[in-house]
Amino acid sequence: MEDKGQPVEKLPKDLPWQVTTTAIWCPAAQSRVALLVKNDWTAYCTWFRDRSRGHSSNVPSACEGSKCSHVEQYLNNLIQEELGDEA
Numbered sequence: 001m002e003d004k005g006q007p008v009e010k011l012p013k014d015l016p017w018q019v020t021t022t023a024i025w026c027p028a029a030q031s032r033v034a035l036l037v038k039n040d041w042t043a044y045c046t047w048f049r050d051r052s053r054g055h056s057s058n059v060p061s062a063c064e065g066s067k068c069s070h071v072e073q074y075l076n077n078l079i080q081e082e083l084g085d086e087a
Contacts, residue, residue, distance in 0.1 A: 028062035
């Protein structure tokens, strides 16, 4: 997933972390899910990723999947933290 405001090539590459995660309550999954961002700026929901590897019936229709607004918001927050005033 790429941040719509910043092309990936303009994002910092020398990050002090390899991966960062947070957990949120997801109404679509009706469960607590982990959102993960790697230091190459790829981001995803581990709950969706685990369930989408099998049959699509394992994912509720309310799930936004790879276009999840929760993942996008978490990624955008990390970008703002890393870029600070540059953003």
